[in-house]
Amino acid sequence: MSKTLVEKIWDAHVVKSEAGFPDILYIDTHLIHEVTSPQAFDGLRKRGLPVLRPKQTVATADHNVPTINQLQPIKEELSRYQVDMLTKNCAEFGIELYGLGHPFQGIVHVIGPELGITLPGKTMVCGDSHTSTHGAFGAIAFGIGTSQVEQVFATQCLLQQKPKTMKIEVNGTLGKGVTAKDIILYIIAKISAAGGTGYFIEYAGSAIEALSMEARMTICNMSIEMGARGGLIAPDQITFDYIKGREFAPAGAEWDKALAYWKTLYSDADAKFDSVLTFEAEDIAPMITYGTNPGMGMGIKENIPATSSQPGKEQLSYQKALDYMGFDDNASLIGKPVDYVFIGSCTNSRIEDLREVAEFVKGKQKAENVTVWIVPGSKQVEQQAKNEGLDKIFETAGFQLREPGCSACLGMNEDKIPAGKYCVSTSNRNFEGRQGPDARTLLVSPLTAAAAAVTGKITDVRDLLAEA
Amino acid sequence: MKKFERLTSAVVPLNIENIDTDQIIPARFLKATTREGFGENLFRDWRYNGDNTPKVDFVLNDPAYKGQILVAGKNFGCGSSREHAAWAIQDAGFDVVISSFFADIFKGNALNNGLLPIQVSEDFLAAIFKAVDQDNNAQLDVDLESQTVTIVATGEKTDFEINAYKKSCLINGHDDIDFILNQKQSIEAFEQAR
DSSP: OOOOHHHHHHHTTEEEOOTTSOEEEEOSEEEEOTTTSHHHHHHHHHHTOOOSOGGGEEEEOOTTOOSSSTTSOOSSHHHHHHHHHHHHHHHHHTOEEEOTTOTTOBOHHHHHHHTTOOOTTOEEEESSGGGGGGGGGSOEEEEOOHHHHHHHHHHSEEEEOOOEEEEEEEESOOOTTOOHHHHHHHHHHHHOTTTTTTEEEEEESHHHHTSOHHHHHHHHHGGGGGTOSEEEOOOOHHHHHHHTTOTTSOOTHHHHHHHHHHTTOSOOTTOOOSEEEEEEGGGOOOEEEOSSSTTSEEETTSBOOOGGGSOGGGHHHHHHHHHHHTOOTTOBOTTOBOSEEEEOTTTSOSHHHHHHHHHHHTTOOOOTTOEEEEOOSBHHHHHHHHHTTHHHHHHHHTOEEOOSSSGGGTTOSSOOOOTTOEEEESSSOOOTTTTSTTOEEEEOOHHHHHHHHHHSBOOOHHHHHHHO | OOOOOEEEEEEEEEOOSSOBHHHHSOGGGOOOSSSSSGGGGTTHHHHBOTTSOBOTTSGGGOTTOOOSEEEEOSSBTBSOOOTHHHHHHHHTTOSEEEESOBOHHHHHHHHTTTOEEEEOOHHHHHHHHHHHHHOTTOEEEEETTTTEEEETTTOOEEEOOOOHHHHHHHHHTOOHHHHHHTTHHHHHHHHHHO
8 A cells, every 4th residue: 555654654663553542653762851851750760660772862951051151060050950960860761961061962953863863764752842853854753742751761652643644845946045944934824833733744846855954954843833743854865865974874784774774765656645735936035934923924025914814813813923023014024123143943053054154144244233143053063163164254243153052042041032122033933932031033044044144134135145 | 640530610711822832831941850830930921020020911810710721712832842831731720721723742741641631613612702701700511521511601512522542541540651561562572573
């Protein structure tokens, strides 16, 4: 019988499937971090259980860590305690930890791929909703709650209903200044912040196939922002080339064996999806969000849709969002001054993102009214940026290159945007208060963020690229 | 896990859509390493001003609204996977959340903690908000066994869906770990066969 890619991977991991019960799904790799794991470790202690397969678990500290003077003791007491707790728990249960100071430390969804831990055909989970990132390799990867973290610790399995499948095709060629981030913001704006709920999404089409691995990660990363548990892309030569030679990637005979299997990982031509959507790359402009959920996005030169154009029941919430942002119906955002630019997060903090920004800002200066933070996704990305001299370009431009972590994406550490301030951000969520109480977030691509940093206001990057 | 069978209670209405987990419990309050105490910061930035004084117009600060049932607009619990959202709601004294649509991860987290998420139609949700508008103490009767919600004053009633396995977990107070631990042989057999 023909199968979708999700079904192929899912079926290969079902330990037991019984009518009336969710499937017992085997989990190949469990990624953990300091925020959503302590209560799960506690649960194990209460039940008197070990971690069943500690070698299939990898830990890092990312959500709560400072991004300057990272090797000094963490000043904030609760953050320090949480990070220390992770160290203690990993030691007690025999789990490998890439903590602060380790050359592999970084955002959990950046280090998995760069270390060759993330591989096609795997099932991967983490107590973090952006685990969907790893789907870029053709893996089933999704975020779980802490009770499920405990479940995977105890059994290396999860009870899961098989999800519905959706295919989103994007065909054609992207215009100049339009990137993977714009593709995903465009899709979310089209189908809403709830449009993918209940589905696993497979991204396909010529525009997706043309993307690098890092760009594919940006796409899959934000699947959760339309409610989808996960998103994935069939692995191809671009995937295999990216993986080969990485720290924990298979090598030698193991590589050949793995590669043979990976080449079977695609949706059969006549496989049935529960839903199929198709978009054209030519229709996509650089995107920006204007509201308080990622579905409230538009082409950067468009005007904010009027409240009256929204369905009746939704008008109250829509108006509340615009009030929070300080925006009016029908307004254009072009030329609007910004206060902060944040380039980072598991969505856009990889070396290609930093290169793209550096190439754009080379020889330019940030505007006086803007504070610019660049937070690399990992120690390896940070080191690579330095090796390539990107740090010098950022320094000359007045951008702060900080140390790796989740940082201002969610403001758990000190990197918070002050109340009322506008932050143009390459992260994934524009929720109220996400980057700090009463902070206002506008989600964009790294290129659009770089343009705002240089001009100090919201700018269509295509206009600057045309001048160059 | 906490058991749930039946509840008759007044409700706390929150007629807002797309309530994300950052509103339910902002990230800066996720630093605790135990499951308790998150209720204090439930809807923190909607409940309190920057100087920690309560915002008087927010429903959780209005003594007229009490009850163990939270009723909210569609796409409740979207955003992050933080189970702290379910813990905070439960810690603040709620046993049931009703909405016309739930985000997947939140729904799973709630069920794993004995907090019952009930999805009803847009029309029934509107009927609940209307009943609470008319009487802030309007009672709902939630019966898990028969999978029904009834607006006591008007007798309006609706069925709701729940996975049969999850239903039995709630009624018996069992969790997924209890279930899978009994499958250890199957797991080992699966690993060996790979």
